[in-house]
Amino acid sequence: MRFQNTILVLFFSLFISTLCKNDDESAAVFISSLSSSSGHLTFALSASDPTVSQDVFFHISGPSSYSYIGIGTGTVMQGGLMFVMYSNATGDGITLSSRIATGNNEPVFSPTLDIDILPGSNTSNGLMTVNARCKNCLSWSSGALNLSDTVYPWNYALGPNTAQNVKLTSNSPSACLEMHVEYGLFTLDMTHLTMGAGALPTSFTSPIGSRASGSPVLTSNFPTIIHAVLATIPLVLFLPTGVIFLRIFPGSVRWHWVSQTVSSVIGLFGAAVGFYLSTWFNKSKSFSSGHQIIGYIICAGMIVQWFLGFWQHRIYKQKQSPTKYGLIHRYLGHFVFVLAIIDGGVGLSWSYTASPVIIGYSVAVGVVAIVHFSLVAWKRWEKQKPHGVGIFEIKTQQNSPEADRNL
Ligand code: HEM
Ligand code: HEM
Ligand SMILES: *[C@@H]1O[C@H](CO)[C@@H](O)[C@H](O)[C@H]1NC(C)=O
Ligand SMILES: *[C@@H]1O[C@H](CO)[C@@H](O)[C@H](O)[C@H]1NC(C)=O
Ligand SMILES: *[C@@H]1O[C@H](CO)[C@@H](O)[C@H](O)[C@H]1NC(C)=O
Numbered sequence: 001m002r003f004q005n006t007i008l009v010l011f012f013s014l015f016i017s018t019l020c021k022n023d024d025e026s027a028a029v030f031i032s033s034l035s036s037s038s039g040h041l042t043f044a045l046s047a048s049d050p051t052v053s054q055d056v057f058f059h060i061s062g063p064s065s066y067s068y069i070g071i072g073t074g075t076v077m078q079g080g081l082m083f084v085m086y087s088n089a090t091g092d093g094i095t096l097s098s099r100i101a102t103g104n105n106e107p108v109f110s111p112t113l114d115i116d117i118l119p120g121s122n123t124s125n126g127l128m129t130v131n132a133r134c135k136n137c138l139s140w141s142s143g144a145l146n147l148s149d150t151v152y153p154w155n156y157a158l159g160p161n162t163a164q165n166v167k168l169t170s171n172s173p174s175a176c177l178e179m180h181v182e183y184g185l186f187t188l189d190m191t192h193l194t195m196g197a198g199a200l201p202t203s204f205t206s207p208i209g210s211r212a213s214g215s216p217v218l219t220s221n222f223p224t225i226i227h228a229v230l231a232t233i234p235l236v237l238f239l240p241t242g243v244i245f246l247r248i249f250p251g252s253v254r255w256h257w258v259s260q261t262v263s264s265v266i267g268l269f270g271a272a273v274g275f276y277l278s279t280w281f282n283k284s285k286s287f288s289s290g291h292q293i294i295g296y297i298i299c300a301g302m303i304v305q306w307f308l309g310f311w312q313h314r315i316y317k318q319k320q321s322p323t324k325y326g327l328i329h330r331y332l333g334h335f336v337f338v339l340a341i342i343d344g345g346v347g348l349s350w351s352y353t354a355s356p357v358i359i360g361y362s363v364a365v366g367v368v369a370i371v372h373f374s375l376v377a378w379k380r381w382e383k384q385k386p387h388g389v390g391i392f393e394i395k396t397q398q399n400s401p402e403a404d405r406n407l
């Protein structure tokens with residue numbers, strides 16, 4: 001009798017647990033509120049019984065104000081499988097891109113995964129949603145998704161959602177991504193996942209078998225900002241100011257020399273940060289895009305300028321007469337200045353900066369350029385007037401007649 005009871009109980013609990021598996025617990029669901037905006041992120045995952053099929057089904061949804069929503073395996077970017085979703089070119093559908101990153105840098109599209117987008121995937125009412133089936137995902141990389149792990153690590157990342165950024169809308173699975181503004185880690189109880197033939201999770205309204213690991217982390221792309229500030233300001237503001245030091249006030253070769261040296265060193269450092277930044281993005285890691293090539297010319301120009309200026313001044317002191325180096329120095333200097341203005345604008349649009357920022361930049365550098373070239377032109381005109389006595393004339397002649405003729 002006792003034995004029979006035990007059998008009955010065992011049978012029942014087995015029956016109930018099977019029932020539960022097929023109903024509520026056939027998927028794991030992670031839901032998180034976000035630090036960088038209101039709204040929340042939902043990720044639901046289910047898989048087939050591995051003996052039946054290797055397919056994996058998932059659902060991702062979150063605010064469409066983000067450029068992209070990425071879900072990845074692991075606790076770090078490196079080596080994990082990532083599903084990155086963004087709006088399609090017309091902004092009403094979605095593009096889903098499977099990617100792998102080699103480290104803390106832009107993940108690369110991995111076309112080896114065969115993913116079907118299922119109905120209910122779109123961008124509407126402020127949400128991006130994707131339902132998908134990843135065919136043979138379980139066998140994609142042996143052990144990559146471990147269905148017997150109760151604390152399997154996952155992560156999510158959210159693309160820029162600020163007004164300074166252009167929102168990504170693209171049909172291409174290898175579209176360029178900018179760095180995330182927020183990421184977070186969580187674990188899923190993968191033993192919740194399996195169901196016979198496999199199907200989309202049916203309910204995503206409450207969390208099942210998931211746990212956040214720590215709080216969401218806000219990230220800043222400070223290397224980009226450091227690059228932009230240190231490359232742009234010395235080149236488009238300090239270098240022309242150094243020309244004013246030489247030709248207008250106080251008309252001193254030494255002031256010019258010190259100012260141009262400091263600006264060039266800072267500018268070259270800013271460009272060096274650009275080299276580091278180039279390793280982050282797929283568009284820049286071959287070091288051959290327009291922005292980078294113009295950047296190389298500017299860097300070379302700055303270095304050549306320094307030696308030309310130095311050489312010309314040395315010869316001038318010996319011969320007391322203008323040299324051709326001085327002439328080249330003057331024209332190359334203005335050329336580098338104009339090139340830097342252009343490259344700053346190219347850099348901004350290359351990194352998907354919103355047009356108000358680009359317009360602001362253009363106005364600011366336009367004003368600097370107009371003031372600079374007006375002062376220079378006016379100075380030359382004053383000098384060319386027969387016996388012209390301009391307000392700055394006396395000072396310049398006292399301090400450095402060389403400056404007037406040559407630099
Ligand atoms: C252009 C694209 C991306 C770039 C340049 C990038 C770059 C970076 C950088 C520099 C960090 C370190 C941040 C810090 O320590 O504050 C980081 C961390 C992280 N990123 Fe990305 N990321 C990109 C896309 C993604 C995507 C699509 C995902 C996920 C689907 C992701 C997930 C993570 C995670 C989980 C961390 C924390 C890892 C750790 O603590 O080492 N990232 N990323
Ligand atoms: C020397 C003159 C240069 C100037 C004035 C300049 C300026 C800029 C500016 C204003 C941005 C936009 C940053 C932002 O959106 O916040 C930018 C981005 C960038 N620049 Fe430069 N840059 C220069 C040289 C270089 C060089 C030599 C390289 C590398 C070889 C480089 C690589 C980059 C990269 C990778 C980005 C980031 C793109 C992104 O965030 O998507 N730059 N640059
Ligand atoms: C974007 O997706 C929507 C909805 O699926 C579709 O109607 C539209 O044609 C797609 N746009 C492009 C450019 O593919
Ligand atoms: C868009 O997707 C949501 C969520 O899957 C769904 O409820 C809605 O009906 C879809 N809208 C359209 C127009 O397909
Ligand atoms: C899968 O997870 C289980 C439980 O955590 C662990 O014992 C096993 O070694 C894992 N398998 C692989 C291939 O990593």
